[in-house]
Amino acid sequence: MTALINYQIINNRFGNPEYVLVPYDKYLQLTSSSKINLTDGVPSEVVDLLFDKQYSPARAWREYLQLTQEECAKKLGITQPAYSQLESSKKPRKATRIKLATALGIHEGQLDLLA
Template sequence: MNAPTDVQIIEKNGQPEYAVIPYEDYIALLHSQNSNEFIPHEVVELSLSTGGNMIAAWRKFKTISQTELADKLGISQSAVAQMERPGYNPRSDTLKRIAIALDISPEQLF
């Protein structure tokens, strides 16, 4: 799908609320999506329960222990625990290493 086709805009209170597209276009959009660009709902819920820490959320979603993640990263379990604290702000190279260890894209850690 290169350009919008038959799009129906449904308004609520004078503002656009929904865009309805043909089913074929919807299917094409689904198949064009890169699954590494999305975050599963379960990860979002886990993130909320961990104070917003996506590293902890993804680790728990993937059922990996802190020790296992530490081994993959070549660091200590206590270093992983520090990374999972709310407010932790890793460097981009650290995010890349964590993403590789969790088999996700770095963008999914934001």
């Protein structure tokens, strides 16, 4: 059952809605800061690539960050073919995830999505 909210709509001079008055506690709920830690969160675009296209976490993040495999390989100090092999792994070792996360500028836990 949905609770009713007491609100009032104020129209402009043309009769179109312009303002809405809501109870102060509801206003505070609507304007409170996000409860999600965006530093360690995962953008919906990355999640879509993981589940809709079945990408590995490494590939999903790379594409989201608009990086090439060559660019990521250089950041890691490895060759592009070695990076391609790393990216195709669905669950790389923890040490590898830490290095990759550092190179991508994200938190290691953001690559550990399919645990």
